Amino acid sequence: MELKQLFKNIDFELKQGNLNQKITEVKYDSREIEKDNLFIAINGFEVDGHQFIEQAIKNGAAAVVIEKDLLEYQTGISYIKVDNCRKVMAELAKNFFGNPLKDIKLIGITGTNGKTTTSYLLYNILKEAKGKAALFGTIKNIIGEQELDSSRTTPESIDLYRYFSQMREAEVKYGVMEVSSHALDLYRVYGMKFAAAIFTNISPEHLDYHKNLENYREVKARLFAQLSQAEFAVINLDDSNSDYIKEKSGGKNYFYSLNAKTADLYTTDYELHQKGMEYRTGGKLDTFFELNLGGIFNIYNSLASILTAKLLGIKKDTIKNALAKISSVPGRFEIINVGQDFQIVVDYAHTPDGMKNVLETASAMEKNRLIVLFGCGGDRDRSKRPVMASLAEKYADYTIVSNDNPRSEDPENIFAEIKKGFSKKFNAYEIIPDRKKAIEKAIQIAEKNDLVMLLGRGHEQYQILKNRKIKLDDRQIAHQAAVEMKGI
Numbered sequence: 001m002e003l004k005q006l007f008k009n010i011d012f013e014l015k016q017g018n019l020n021q022k023i024t025e026v027k028y029d030s031r032e033i034e035k036d037n038l039f040i041a042i043n044g045f046e047v048d049g050h051q052f053i054e055q056a057i058k059n060g061a062a063a064v065v066i067e068k069d070l071l072e073y074q075t076g077i078s079y080i081k082v083d084n085c086r087k088v089m090a091e092l093a094k095n096f097f098g099n100p101l102k103d104i105k106l107i108g109i110t111g112t113n114g115k116t117t118t119s120y121l122l123y124n125i126l127k128e129a130k131g132k133a134a135l136f137g138t139i140k141n142i143i144g145e146q147e148l149d150s151s152r153t154t155p156e157s158i159d160l161y162r163y164f165s166q167m168r169e170a171e172v173k174y175g176v177m178e179v180s181s182h183a184l185d186l187y188r189v190y191g192m193k194f195a196a197a198i199f200t201n202i203s204p205e206h207l208d209y210h211k212n213l214e215n216y217r218e219v220k221a222r223l224f225a226q227l228s229q230a231e232f233a234v235i236n237l238d239d240s241n242s243d244y245i246k247e248k249s250g251g252k253n254y255f256y257s258l259n260a261k262t263a264d265l266y267t268t269d270y271e272l273h274q275k276g277m278e279y280r281t282g283g284k285l286d287t288f289f290e291l292n293l294g295g296i297f298n299i300y301n302s303l304a305s306i307l308t309a310k311l312l313g314i315k316k317d318t319i320k321n322a323l324a325k326i327s328s329v330p331g332r333f334e335i336i337n338v339g340q341d342f343q344i345v346v347d348y349a350h351t352p353d354g355m356k357n358v359l360e361t362a363s364a365m366e367k368n369r370l371i372v373l374f375g376c377g378g379d380r381d382r383s384k385r386p387v388m389a390s391l392a393e394k395y396a397d398y399t400i401v402s403n404d405n406p407r408s409e410d411p412e413n414i415f416a417e418i419k420k421g422f423s424k425k426f427n428a429y430e431i432i433p434d435r436k437k438a439i440e441k442a443i444q445i446a447e448k449n450d451l452v453m454l455l456g457r458g459h460e461q462y463q464i465l466k467n468r469k470i471k472l473d474d475r476q477i478a479h480q481a482a483v484e485m486k487g488i
């Protein structure tokens, strides 16, 4: 595609070169540049992409998008200056791939907790109804039959549009995508067309990045501001931010709630049991649902997916069948059962709100003692640490504190900040930094009818330590430990 087509409807200033230049790919990392690619220089949090322009040209870049004037412009190369490279990347991505969303219905999901779970449920309903669908999120990306690894919740705009063009090729017409607050702030979904957007909830998280809850909420609401009247929003009425999201929404608004009859979908009664849950709904659907998932929060996640599916015109029985078939969402309240006489649950709760929800659910379950293992990620919101400790103290009979992903931080500092949340008299806990040893200990001390909860890492397969990444999966370790230690 020629530069002039690529920049159609985008504001820019041509510093040097010509717009007839043919472009073979659009990339934001100089290390991946090949012949006749366009390099977008992004001024990042770690380094400034403008530093790598020379390297990009050496690797074959024919054109460069910049947001700062340069001292020198190399002959034969086109330089295009824009106001904001991240924003323009999203616009270029749309043009480069020929606006694939024109013929695709994409549903975006945002909120602090529940995005992965809700997206997984909705994806399964869409797949049941349409034969094939796409899913983009924390655990993995799926396009029809193809499964791809996911390294982040929401990829960069150019990577997203590449996926959408693959959807178009594979004739996958429906897609569900988790939209993180970072993505909204960093223009990863800027100008993207969503058929619908779902709001799960807001609680304190990522405040290291957003600074305060008000900024965080404003960023989350941008997804809804992107909707047009022909599109719709599905909002959790029970969250205290539902009015705020409604006000910001440009689409038609629909609400779900646990029991408010003013909502478009609510439960009239529900029951949580050992194997999952069942509930009746009122509002747009008067029927009965059975799911193999535990936890009140999963009533919310399923209501959001049901209401969206219903508004997309999917039949009641199709929705019911799809949901009934799901045995669990990977790493979300996932039960590890090798025949041991106590229960093991692995859950991704890594925020105070997620942890509170999951521990409340655990408290309501029939059991003897509750053993909780948790840690807190490094290089992330530090205010979570003492709060998560106080929740463990409140709900657990015994707590093991261990490493989550310490990243560049010293684990001892993370533990010290966690410990600040325990009361002075509290001593029913120990710190075992090595996560594998910590899980083994939790399982070793478990007695008949105890419940062991391994929190924070869910589906994660690797642990990020200072300068290395090691293979570590809570579920695998728990499984093996239960088999070995309990002689099963």
Ligand SMILES: CC(=O)N[C@H]1[C@@H](OP(=O)(O)OP(=O)(O)OC[C@H]2O[C@@H](n3ccc(=O)[nH]c3=O)[C@H](O)[C@@H]2O)O[C@H](CO)[C@@H](O)[C@@H]1O[C@H](C)C(=O)N[C@@H](C)C(=O)N[C@H](CCC(=O)O)C(=O)O
Residues within 6 Å of the ligand: 028, 029, 030, 031, 041, 042, 043, 044, 045, 046, 047, 048, 049, 052, 138, 151, 152, 153, 154, 155, 156, 180, 181, 182, 183, 186
């Ligand atoms: C805070 C944040 O989101 N940072 C993202 C951002 O990084 P950055 O702007 O700091 O990039 P940088 O490393 O400074 O580099 C600047 C530019 O120079 C380029 N570069 C760099 C080196 C080089 O040799 N050549 C080169 O061209 C880089 O490709 C980049 O374009 O842009 C990078 C390129 O896309 C991302 O990899 C990076 O995500 C980092 C890894 C990250 O940890 N992000 C997390 C916080 C995140 O996005 N999480 C959310 C939400 C999680 C949730 O709650 O679900 C997510 O959506 O996953």
Ligand SMILES: Nc1ncnc2c1ncn2[C@@H]1O[C@H](COP(=O)(O)OP(=O)(O)OP(=O)(O)O)[C@@H](O)[C@H]1O
Residues within 6 Å of the ligand: 111, 112, 113, 114, 115, 116, 117, 118, 138, 153, 178, 200, 201, 297, 298, 300, 301, 331, 332, 333, 347, 348, 349, 350, 353, 354, 355, 357, 358, 458
């Ligand atoms: N609707 C909900 N409300 C509150 N907590 C929830 C909800 N759904 C799930 N949780 C809890 O939060 C954890 C994370 O859930 P999930 O992975 O679905 O959220 P997410 O929004 O995708 O998180 P992330 O942003 O980290 O990817 C779960 O393991 C569970 O403990």
Ligand SMILES: N[C@H](CCC[C@H](N)C(=O)O)C(=O)O
Residues within 6 Å of the ligand: 153, 350, 376, 377, 378, 380, 404, 405, 456, 457, 460
């Ligand atoms: N999307 C979240 C996931 C956190 C998961 C937890 N295991 C941790 O590493 O802190 C983040 O990147 O902040």
Ligand SMILES: [Mg+2]
Residues within 6 Å of the ligand: 115, 116, 137, 138, 139, 153, 178
């Ligand atoms: Mg997620």
